[in-house]
Amino acid sequence: MTASHSPFVSLVGAGPGDPELLTLKAYRLIQAADVVVYDRLVSDEIMALVNPDAELLFVGKKLSQHCVPQDQINQILVDKALEGKHVVRLKGGDTFIFGRGGEELETLVEHNIGFEVVPGITAASGCSAYAGIPLTHRDHAQSVQFIAGHLKKEGRDIEWQSLAHNNHTLVFYMGLKQAPVIKTNLIAHGLASDTPCAIIERGTTSQQRVLTAQLCDLEDIANQAISPSLIIVGSVTRLHKKLSWFK
Structure with missing residues (x-):
């Protein structure tokens, strides 16, 4: 060095x-x-x-x-x-x-x-692992995408249509405040309203908490969560209760 x-x-x-x-x-x-x-x-x-x-x-x-x-x-x-x-x-x-x-x-x-x-372990990888949510899984998702929940004021909007796929896991960073926008746009662009989702609050720490719901109720669980939190949308979140190991 x-x-x-x-x-x-x-x-x-x-x-x-x-x-x-x-x-x-x-x-x-x-x-x-x-x-x-x-x-x-x-x-x-x-x-x-x-x-x-x-x-x-x-x-x-x-x-x-x-x-x-x-x-x-x-x-x-x-x-x-x-x-x-x-x-x-x-x-x-x-x-x-x-x-x-x-x-x-x-x-x-x-x-x-x-x-x-x-490099450090990014929140999507660390928090999902500690929550028992594999980001990819043969029976659930063949791809994963990380999305910033908020953009620079002059930045481009999220291309929502490209995100609304059933065999896809979406991970939103810094997205609690934008939960209503995330829900509305994903449903409007074709993702089913009953798509499973999860919010991981303070992931990997002793204060970790995982909230699960359907996409139509994402705003409700976001209102219960505090920052820092990560939003995961996709059927892999169904595995949380089965695979959760971190206490």
Whole structure:
């Protein structure tokens, strides 16, 4: 790895919450970091493993409530790296799946700052596994798709027609507020109203809770859930009670 005096940032995925899901490399880096820039989805249990002498900078975001705007986060990474410190940018889940890691790296490249990327277990994989919901299954789904539950204001709308397939599993990140829109559009584009679905709240942590319903009732269970939560739509969610193992 680059010497500590050279500008360098490690972009690290922390996984969905359970500290035992950290990769060995992620654990080694947070133990050695001079600065850790972390977000809201990094669990307290994982933060407890960070080098106690490291400078901790919280840049968490919530829907419609950004603690630190993205451009400022990018600048923090640049500034701290240029101080000659080894910076770890610690993100919940995986750095490249709805984590805006690519945007942060682009800024580092513009400033000629070295970096590395350490993947993390994304929420869809971790939470579904702990909930006993296989994302693909020979009898239920031959494909899976990850969808951001909210878009940038200037972004394209979701192509709902491409999502409404019976042999398909849909995983919506950050979708609680958009549950009525998700339900309405999927049904309008051909998915049956009785399609099974599930919401996994605080997945892989000791506070994990799984709510199940039919698609027509998705809004009702979304109103009972709190963030962070993941929405899964598809017949694989029927397997939750049969395969659930995490207590």
